[in-house]
Amino acid sequence: MSQLSSSQEKALRKFRQRVSDISDDDHELLRWLRARNFDVDKSEAMIRNHVTIREKYDLDHVLDWTPPEVLRLYQPGRFFGEDTDGNPVFYDVSGGIDMKGLMKSARESDIIKVILQNGEKTRSILKIQSDKHGKRIDLVTVVMDLEGLSLQRHFWKRGLDLYLELIRLTESNYPEQLKVCYVVNGPRILSLLYGLCKPFIADETKKKIHFLGREWKDVLRKVIHPDQLPSHYGGDAMGIDGDPACGICLGGTVPEKYFLANAGHLSKDGADCRRATISAGHKLDVNVEVTDPESTLRWEFRTEQNDIAFALMFKSQRTGSSSEDGEFLLAKEKKECDLIPEKGQYLCSQTGIYTLRFDNTSSWIKSKKIFFYYDLSK
Known part of the structure; x- marks a missing residue:
């Protein structure tokens, strides 16, 4: 102060x-x-x-949430040890991520939730370190490992868009927690990637990023004591059963067995499935009349390509016929659902008209073909 x-x-x-x-x-x-x-x-x-x-995202309880197995096994990175000042060290193994495989195996909302869960873990670990050393520790040292980064594997538009969104979410929800970031194993395309990421990184954060050359292991051994540095990164620490990475997930290609069975398909493709093409700048409202309170409205939808915005609205039959008179129960939100269908449900406590809105008004050029179904049950 x-x-x-x-x-x-x-x-x-x-x-x-x-x-x-x-x-x-x-x-x-x-x-x-x-x-x-x-x-x-x-x-x-x-x-x-x-x-x-x-x-x-219910972040007050997110540490109690168990992510899907594929994210636990193939979402790279983990905390291990501390630097010479007592700051915890996080190993961000971005080069090992198989973004396309993860997006075929888990919902985008779960991938985002894992990143936010890591933010909450960071807060918890900082408190533990503060108690351990008897002083306030607010910052994290990061080792960013880009080994394996390639144009073919990482510069896929959908995956890159999500990766940039994860950076933005971290910067805007867990600011000023970075002490220093050491970038190691940077490939030739690093300048291209950094150029794409820079607009999403705060100016103060940029000053803390250090790109290390071939002698990066020597640098790490100076700022992280060897017994706190995994053998995989040039230290002396070994994990269970001689694991040189000390339990740090290095990522890797996601096996197809984890791909969701209905990836690219609705669970009720066929007679129950409806389809529509929504022109650029337009929206589609699907009205569902609910006559029995406490009914549950369920829906599922996907696009053939690209994203679509979705909202749920309600109006009592007394308010008129225009859906514009209704109130938003679920605010309009963009859904990336061409790979993995989007599912949801809502407990309808009132009778009236519930409207599933598929909104393409943000698109000036592209029409969107959607496949969807809904049902209503007690």
């Missing part, structure tokens, strides 16, 4: 008052302020958006 300028202390006091309903921990508040260069308005918008994300 003593290192703050008078203007920064003023901003902290103002920010503390603005978000008193969220946190009164000055160390925590300073993370958000620093992420937005002590602009109180931008910092408040950032932390309140984080609250929305916490509610959407």
